[in-house]
Amino acid sequence: MYADRKAVLSLALAVWAVSTLPLTANDTLDLGNVRVPRGEVVQGMIEVPAAGDGVSTSIPVTVFNGAADGPVLTLVAGIHGAEYSPILAMHRVVRELDPAEMSGAVIVVHNANLPAFQRRTIYFGPHDLKNLNRSFPGKADGTVTERIAHVLTETVIKQSDYLIDIHSGDANERLGPAYTAYYAEAGSDEIRAKSRQMTLAFGLDTIVLFKGDLSKSRSRIYTSAQAVALGVPSMDVESGELGVVDDRFIDPIVSGALSVIRDLKIAPGKPAPTNTPHFIVDRARVHSEHDGVWHLAPRIQAGQYVPKGTLLGTITDYHGNPRAEIRAPASGILLIVFGTPPVNEGDNLVVVGMTDTP
Ligand SMILES: [Zn+2]
Numbered sequence: 001m002y003a004d005r006k007a008v009l010s011l012a013l014a015v016w017a018v019s020t021l022p023l024t025a026n027d028t029l030d031l032g033n034v035r036v037p038r039g040e041v042v043q044g045m046i047e048v049p050a051a052g053d054g055v056s057t058s059i060p061v062t063v064f065n066g067a068a069d070g071p072v073l074t075l076v077a078g079i080h081g082a083e084y085s086p087i088l089a090m091h092r093v094v095r096e097l098d099p100a101e102m103s104g105a106v107i108v109v110h111n112a113n114l115p116a117f118q119r120r121t122i123y124f125g126p127h128d129l130k131n132l133n134r135s136f137p138g139k140a141d142g143t144v145t146e147r148i149a150h151v152l153t154e155t156v157i158k159q160s161d162y163l164i165d166i167h168s169g170d171a172n173e174r175l176g177p178a179y180t181a182y183y184a185e186a187g188s189d190e191i192r193a194k195s196r197q198m199t200l201a202f203g204l205d206t207i208v209l210f211k212g213d214l215s216k217s218r219s220r221i222y223t224s225a226q227a228v229a230l231g232v233p234s235m236d237v238e239s240g241e242l243g244v245v246d247d248r249f250i251d252p253i254v255s256g257a258l259s260v261i262r263d264l265k266i267a268p269g270k271p272a273p274t275n276t277p278h279f280i281v282d283r284a285r286v287h288s289e290h291d292g293v294w295h296l297a298p299r300i301q302a303g304q305y306v307p308k309g310t311l312l313g314t315i316t317d318y319h320g321n322p323r324a325e326i327r328a329p330a331s332g333i334l335l336i337v338f339g340t341p342p343v344n345e346g347d348n349l350v351v352v353g354m355t356d357t358p
């Protein structure tokens with residue numbers, strides 16, 4: 001959604017004039033301090049000002065404002081700063097787009113959580129130890145992570161017609177296979193249908209159906225959940241693991257993002273949707289009850305099918321004495337499993353995806 005169009009619309013409504021003015025070639029996209037004229041591409045840094053904590057940061061973006069009218073798609077990478085495959089994939093996506101041949105706009109958020117990227121922290125921002133993907137819609141006067149969420153909500157999500165939030169396993173997580181996901185129970189029929197179409201167009205075979213109607217504010221703390229709650233069809237991507245930089249994780253993100261852009265007819269070209277989707281209808285998790293050291297069981301790999309009760313790993317204390325055996329909580333695909341030794345009480349060690357109701 002274009003800010004200028006909104007301004008024009010409210011003005012038009014105020015004087016009881018027509019409320020459906022077409023976009024003109026003069027439409028500029030405004031993302032805070034980053035302004036992008038029609039038909040141009042601009043690289044800039046959206047400012048996140050300091051508050052009482054004295055910490056300021058910025059959000060690097062590349063914005064393509066197409067020469068012709070069309071929808072605004074936002075691609076978000078780096079919500080978690082140690083998830084590198086989305087961040088590196090965006091460097092390649094921006095080289096594939098030309099605003100002169102685009103109808104609509106693409107906002108590429110290269111690195112949503114620059115403090116976490118710079119300080120190499122997993123899950124949490126280094127200044128406030130808050131998880132950006134649990135901080136939406138954010139607060140203008142909150143901690144720096146909450147202020148990043150606020151700026152993203154106000155300047156990016158609210159101007160988007162579609163959104164893709166791109167992750168990988170974090171630097172301590174094995175993840176497989178790469179998958180997409182959308183909220184299958186939230187929003188209007190139209191939002192669900194558009195979100196689903198995005199996941200199909202992205203091209204990965206495994207699609208997780210997120211549960212929940214997002215009616216409670218605590219269910220809307222995730223980037224894409226906040227977007228759906230604001231009426232923006234959205235999806236998530238997970239590709240990559242353990243801080244590894246590898247084309248086998250990056251390539252599917254590049255091709256998937258371009259395929260969605262083409263499916264939405266923002267840029268010319270044929271989309272490459274999946275023809276063989278399979279759906280994860282529910283997920284089961286195991287949270288650690290101990291602080292200590294995680295030992296992945298032999299031959300356990302993310303992406304494999306595990307029958308309920310399969311030994312996935314053990315937790316020892318810091319001296320090496322056994323404290324707990326962790327077993328598959330349900331039969332299904334092992335989507336995520338911890339791959340490095342540190343484990344803390346409450347950590348989500350395991351996610352199993354079920355292809356049918358257990
Ligand atoms: Zn993540």
